[in-house]
Amino acid sequence: MHPPCIICLEDSNLLTQDHITWNEKILDSRYWKTLRKRLEGITNDTHFFDLLLLQRYQRELHQNYNTSFISDDEIGVVKINQKTYRCAKPSDINLTLHIGFRNAIDFANQFPSFRNLGIERKRLIFAEFGIAYLLIDQAFKTARITDDAFWFLQNGTFLHPSCFFGITNGVSPVQYDAPTQARYHSEFVNGLLNEIKTPFSNLEIDAMECVFLKTLLLFAPSFPRRVNVEESKEIVSRCLMRLMEYTIKKSPIDGMVRYGEIVMLIGSIRCSIKSFYNQTTVSNVFHQSNFDLFVRGSFPT
Numbered sequence: 185m186h187p188p189c190i191i192c193l194e195d196s197n198l199l200t201q202d203h204i205t206w207n208e209k210i211l212d213s214r215y216w217k218t219l220r221k222r223l224e225g226i227t228n229d230t231h232f233f234d235l236l237l238l239q240r241y242q243r244e245l246h247q248n249y250n251t252s253f254i255s256d257d258e259i260g261v262v263k264i265n266q267k268t269y270r271c272a273k274p275s276d277i278n279l280t281l282h283i284g285f286r287n288a289i290d291f292a293n294q295f296p297s298f299r300n301l302g303i304e305r306k307r308l309i310f311a312e313f314g315i316a317y318l319l320i321d322q323a324f325k326t327a328r329i330t331d332d333a334f335w336f337l338q339n340g341t342f343l344h345p346s347c348f349f350g351i352t353n354g355v356s357p358v359q360y361d362a363p364t365q366a367r368y369h370s371e372f373v374n375g376l377l378n379e380i381k382t383p384f385s386n387l388e389i390d391a392m393e394c395v396f397l398k399t400l401l402l403f404a405p406s407f408p409r410r411v412n413v414e415e416s417k418e419i420v421s422r423c424l425m426r427l428m429e430y431t432i433k434k435s436p437i438d439g440m441v442r443y444g445e446i447v448m449l450i451g452s453i454r455c456s457i458k459s460f461y462n463q464t465t466v467s468n469v470f471h472q473s474n475f476d477l478f479v480r481g482s483f484p485t
Contacts, residue, residue, distance in 0.1 A: 226392055229426050235294060235395045242287045243321065249279065249339040262342075264330050271349055272341035274474035280337040281479045284318025285310065291317065292402055297414040309405060309413075311484035315457045316401040319380060320394050326377075327384040335376050345373045347469065368466050372459050379452040383445065390434075393446055396427040397453070406454055 219240070227233050261270045272280075288310065292298045298306070318338065326336045334342040347369035383389070389397075400423055403416040427446065432439030463470035464483070472480055 227426060227430060229422075231294075232392075232395055232399070232423075232426055235291065235399070236392055238291060238294065239391060239395055239398075242290070246283065246321075246325075246338040249283065262334070264332070264334075269334075269336070269340055269342055272337055272343055274469055276337055276339055276341040277470060278475045278479055280318060280322075280339055281475065281482075283338050284321065285314040285479070285482045287321070288314045288317035288398075291398060295402075295419065297416065297419070298402070301413065305413075307482075308484075309402070310482055312405055312454075312457055313402050314482055315460050316453050317398055319376070319453055319456055319460075320397055320401075323376075323380045323384045324389065324391070324394055326381050327389070331385065333374075333377060335373055335381065343373050343376075345370045345377070347467075364466075365468060368463065369469065372463050372467070372470075375459050376456055380449070380456055383449055383452065387442065387445060389446070389449075392430060393427070396423055396430070397446065397449060399423045400427075400447075400450055401453065404450070 219237070223233070223236065226236065261268055263269075292309075292313065298309075301309075322335065322337055325338065326334065329336055333345055335344075336342045347366050400420060403413060403419045403423070424447070428440070428443050431443040431446065435442050460470070461484070464472045468474075472483065
């Protein structure tokens with residue numbers, strides 16, 4: 185029997201109020217009305233504009249999960265631009281997976297063609313898209329904090345290429361096969377930094393481009409023959425057209441080159457998704473046993 189997944193539980197008590205009221209807040213809040221006016225003109229496509237607002241709302245909510253009261257004397261703590269950050273523990277990874285999967289399903293539910301899918305097909309899509317979604321948010325955050333070798337999660341904690349940075353990320357050293365774990369962890373984090381974070385930094389990927397990337401990864405999955413989503417070709421075509429228009433407007437001289445580099449990022453993100461799932465079988469920090477039923481139920485079986 186499968187553990188309960190995020191798809192099955194979207195109407196349950198586990199769905200927090202933060203994630204069911206964003207539409208109401210955008211409609212009713214003076215702040216969001218003002219923000220909507222300020223962001224007008226970024227794209228003429230109202231659907232993608234609404235997705236941009238949703239993403240903005242989600243990222244502002246991430247601040248609520250930021251760790252606080254971190255002592256400068258605590259092991260595994262770094263200070264960047266006068267802010268203090270600590271190394272992620274398994275509980276932080278579990279939390280950010282919760283956040284990522286929930287944010288991803290809120291995003292996908294803005295498309296009727298996704299909402300109309302059955303639970304099993306949604307589960308199959310989210311095994312890939314849920315991880316892709318959180319990796320994009322984490323890369324966006326990481327690229328704006330530092331150029332150093334840190335990968336930041338949504339709650340402000342970080343991963344370092346050394347699995348022993350900060351007392352092995354909160355896991356007792358006796359649980360480690362030290363050389364093997366160090367190699368797996370280093371390869372995974374360095375892969376995130378080199379394949380995703382570096383392009384995000386070099387291209388200065390912005391919030392609107394994150395929305396386009398997320399949409400393409402949702403409707404152009406790596407397993408198209410296993411899930412047929414209505415209107416997926418039309419949505420992908422429209423998304424690519426809007427992305428091209430946006431990049432040319434943003435970079436009139438080399439907009440087409442930028443467009444191609446952003447589209448190529450999809451392959452890097454998919455490779456990182458596979459690396460993530462490999463980590464859940466070989467790493468003590470990312471092992472599925474560290475995650476609760478809610479998170480494990482969203483993984484592929």
